[in-house]
Amino acid sequence: MESRGNGSSVDKGVDFANYFCTYAYLYHQKEMLSDRVRMDAYFNAVFQNKHHFKDKVVLDVGTGSGILAIWSAQAGARKVYAVEATKMAEHARELVKANDVENVVEVIEGSIEDVTLPENVDVIISEWMGYFLLRESMFDSVIWARDRWLKPDGMMYPSHARMWVAPIRSGLADQKKGDFNSAMSDWYSFVADTETHYGVNMNALTKAYREENEKYYLKTSLWNNLHPHQIVGTPAIIKEIDCLTATVDDIRNVTANFMSSINIDHTQLSGFAGWFDVHFRGSMQNPAMSEVELTTAPSTEDYTHWGQQVFMLHPPPRVNKGDSLTVSFSMSRSKENHRLMDVEFAYELQQASGQRHPRITSKFYIE
Amino acid sequence: MESRGNGSSVDKGVDFANYFCTYAYLYHQKEMLSDRVRMDAYFNAVFQNKHHFKDKVVLDVGTGSGILAIWSAQAGARKVYAVEATKMAEHARELVKANDVENVVEVIEGSIEDVTLPENVDVIISEWMGYFLLRESMFDSVIWARDRWLKPDGMMYPSHARMWVAPIRSGLADQKKGDFNSAMSDWYSFVADTETHYGVNMNALTKAYREENEKYYLKTSLWNNLHPHQIVGTPAIIKEIDCLTATVDDIRNVTANFMSSINIDHTQLSGFAGWFDVHFRGSMQNPAMSEVELTTAPSTEDYTHWGQQVFMLHPPPRVNKGDSLTVSFSMSRSKENHRLMDVEFAYELQQASGQRHPRITSKFYIE
């Protein structure tokens, strides 16, 4: 057990088995490196703001393949510390060399929480965003690095982040309900067969099996790249983060109350979608020349590997243009794994006619 | 870190994250409970040999849903200790109650290595077999339980186990080779794109990416239920285990040299398949009335959830009836995870004509 910057304690070996292990595969790094929306945003942020990097000391938190460290060097950094927890650090080192920036970029294998740098830094660059922004809880490590290594007038790349939620329609809800129903009817024949062939009554587990499958099919959020037409009401910002000042306490629980006006007629409210954007604005004293946005909102062209997280309502209510939703949202970390999330949506539907429906609460898991 | 019966040391939390976690799902237990070959074998072994259970004390190592413990009670056991490492123990307890054997079966949640029983036992029953018998290394825990809790004249259910290997033909080899080739051509366009759009040369990682994908597509053994016609030469037993006497040292490394005669003409030697069988023979002093076999060999009807493990040769040689293969097999535990295996096949092909081909060695991973 080890004590982390955030005050909670996490077993390192377990965290590696559950989380870091996937980042040790080039296959996975390549997936991120092939995300054009992501890549263009960081590339433009760095090269359209070379003055933030020229002759500066940069820290790349979680360098992975080393890409952001290499760009920082190419943009003129004097020194780049590129820290990576997994064996991917070795590949980053090769890549740094092959791209002739080994005099500037120093790759350090280790958790950022355990690493000692010889100096404080002017810029922290990091791609720490998980599904729906906060899954993976990697921003904790960036906060830790900032509080420990960033100079008082230093800046964060990205500098700001926001979480969004919108009501949506989707065929996924019916599909998952169908999958759940087949799993249950399959269970009932299993119970019957086991009694017949093996003299054991499994019915005592039916309730537990239903709960397990409800969690899996109905309450676990889904990855999806939605079409903008699937958004059926006004989206809301549920969280704004200033990366220069946010604390772990600010992000540990996210709660928001918002309204959304349904703007599509005769449709189904299948559920809610959550996504995020981040901005590269430099700092107040030293703003970006050109402000870059990276958004993972539903789009007809700009798919990202993050997509959106979709939370399905069962059963899905019918809604109409002019209806309005009052929504309470809350998200906290899973007790078993601090990198996963428990989410709750409570909504109240008020029809254009004025009729109010009772408040309905649904719990979800981001796995 | 904790010291295990086998002398090696394994972090419990990591072992739980990597291994035990799946057994905590009813979904997974149900998969095993739906395997008719497996179920019939244990059911027949117990109920055709009730004299081994009548008024006896039984230990079920890894009781899962509790099925083997319940059968042992139904067969007349005086007392059954049903030990299960995961939360599945709670479901086992419910099932025991619902089947009216709670006076006989005591479910204990914990690793068998940590549990204290009030008495020694007459019978150890356990379903500990993984893919190709030894994957999961769960037999270590059964050995530990036997050495600690089995009475001197006690018996093991199952009592014996064997590992088999045979040369096979399969379309999987070409398919995986195709998947590997697409992954690599995809990589080359990725390298070109990254240079063009982002000014970074990724070619330094081509070798590592190839190795990662070779491991994944070509060197990792595959789960498959083969048709008996796919066996192209005589199968060989490469390991026999007496569950009453085997030690962890006996199973830590498995090595064998064997011959196989090709008995199909004009075919491809796509690779080798490995499977196992176990037997329920009681003990020497107290043999089974009717000896039951559980086999996972290729079959036209009796599919098991274990299937066979398939090890593909790239490139696959052509073989003919009358050719013979001299094969050296060795298997040891993966350094990173003692429940996974590293395998090596070295074979020499001697044609019916007398022509000898040079020995070829291939390494594989059972993941």
Ligand SMILES: Nc1ncnc2c1ncn2[C@@H]1O[C@H](CSCC[C@H](N)C(=O)O)[C@@H](O)[C@H]1O
């Ligand atoms: N606490 C920590 N210390 C060091 N590396 C970390 C870390 N938490 C996450 N990481 C690493 O951060 C990376 C995030 S993925 C981003 C990789 C790279 N910067 C890119 O933009 O392509 C992963 O490689 C992960 O292993």
Ligand SMILES: Nc1ncnc2c1ncn2[C@@H]1O[C@H](CSCC[C@H](N)C(=O)O)[C@@H](O)[C@H]1O
């Ligand atoms: N060292 C150990 N101590 C206790 N339980 C263990 C164990 N190693 C594995 N197990 C449990 O053993 C089970 C093996 S699967 C077999 C389950 C059940 N006996 C049946 O036949 O259907 C799993 O539930 C696993 O969690």
